[in-house]
Amino acid sequence: MTPSAAPRLTGRARAGLLAGARRVRGGIALAVQAGVGAGIAWFIAHDVIGRPQPFFAPIAAVITLASSVGQRARRTAELVLGVAIGIGIGDALILLIGTGPWQIGLVVLLAILVATAVGGGTPLVVQSASSAVLVATLTSSTGLPWTRFFDALVGGGVGLVVMTVLLPLNPLTVVKRAADPALRAFADGLHHVATALRARDRDEVDAALVELRAAETSFAAFSAAVTAARENVAFAPARWRTRGALAQYVDGAMQATHALRNARVLVRRVSTGLGDEEKMPDVLATAITLLGDSVDLMRQEWAKAAEPLAARQRALSAVSEAAKAYDDGVGFSGGVVVAQIRSAATDLLRATGVDFAEAPRLVRRAAGWRDRARTTRRPGRRPPAPGHA
Structure with missing residues (x-):
């Protein structure tokens, strides 16, 4: 055994023990x-x-x-x-x-x-x-x-x-335990994509896509935990007081799942754009980073039972940053990436409690499409389609 291998083995053993202890505690x-x-x-x-x-x-x-x-x-x-x-x-x-x-x-x-x-x-x-x-x-x-x-x-x-x-289980604890790894995996996957896009490394983009696909399992567990929590609160009088704290998770789980699926479409298009050697402005990587930040902030604010204001603001910042890509020039894949950032941001806004109809209006305002359409339109050329929110 090499000297460098011993610390790695020790670290893995310690991590395994800690993971086992967490599973036992759960x-x-x-x-x-x-x-x-x-x-x-x-x-x-x-x-x-x-x-x-x-x-x-x-x-x-x-x-x-x-x-x-x-x-x-x-x-x-x-x-x-x-x-x-x-x-x-x-x-x-x-x-x-x-x-x-x-x-x-x-x-x-x-x-x-x-x-x-x-x-x-x-x-x-x-x-x-x-x-x-x-x-x-x-x-x-x-x-x-x-x-x-x-x-x-x-x-x-x-x-x-x-x-x-x-002995009713605490539904809030169960949901938090399921939501945390799902949202962490989502945020980490987006950050991974952003880093790979900056490096123009298609292999790493594809690896990030695999991570986001694997996150689907965590999101399924999250949705199942929400279903169990809703039932537990309904039938267990001792847990009725947790209804308010659970509302964010219950109302946001489905929209967060929609955001994950839109993000996967986004990542596939990033991979395609890099494969086609299409121009992909750096602002797209910045926007994807902001989108990942929004997911992570939502995770933290949900855990504290706080109004997810920071998550909303970061999602809208991602939309604003992505809109700048049209100033730098993008091809077909880049346009799809911008549209999917908008779609994922809309889902995240809804997950944080923004009204279903209000979320796309906020996204359009952040993108500034009305002003941008007037200032960037050229004779004989139609502005690129922004995609649907």
Whole structure:
């Protein structure tokens, strides 16, 4: 091992440990919920109701609580329906054809087909198959079919009570934790593009595009967290006080996603323009940097529950800077880049709470198209199209 390799390995190990610690810290609340829910579900089904082996109750409670990406009520319904399908098919077939490897395979096959036929999602399909397997392998010790279905109802109900009344997660914390990496990746990708454009390095532009495509996954998690938070606030009275602080994330998540998609179009056109050796003025790189700054400022201001005034101003500055590109002269790709900067800025303004109709007006004013059209028009030549906001 070279002397320089040891510090790198140490740094990676430390970073891995810190990342693991952050993941553990983020999962503690859900782990506590699941542990408490499973224990309560078993206690009610076994000690209160008197079921001898109510293993479906804690399973149902854990699955309900593990559905932390929103739509828990729907997932609980799918869970119970899946249990019903699996138990019904398993009991019927095992009664007719007995037990064994091929019987288990047939039971699972039919359970999945039925769950799919009724339009079930992944939770319903998985639970149908797993319930069928449990029935097929443990049928001699589980009692009557309706008792297993009742266990699932108990567990699902306990899970819902735990997540809404006893130990509701803080939806604001969940959303912040999901939004931060998404917005960081977005801002970093734009800054990467700007640096590559200044250097006229097409390979780095393409690398930045890969980063922004990967950010789509983080944004999907962000949107899912917003859905979960909205549901959590609606059903958990203890979290009603967080509604105001959540509004920025809830209202802005979709528009931020639109801005990301417009930015990806922007980056593809930058790559094309460099590949065609088209003139790309430095003001475009400056404008893209300002756009990245706007995303990062929005992240910071959202985290502080502050009015994102700085983010709005930086987005409008990006539009103003991009408009200067027409003074320096741009080709087709450069014109598309300007238009996409305007589109992304409009989305960011809407994400920060600007009225849907007001945002494009602010963008047009920042671009100064009316004055620019009068001062730059030449005889026999139409001004370049600014694109849509």
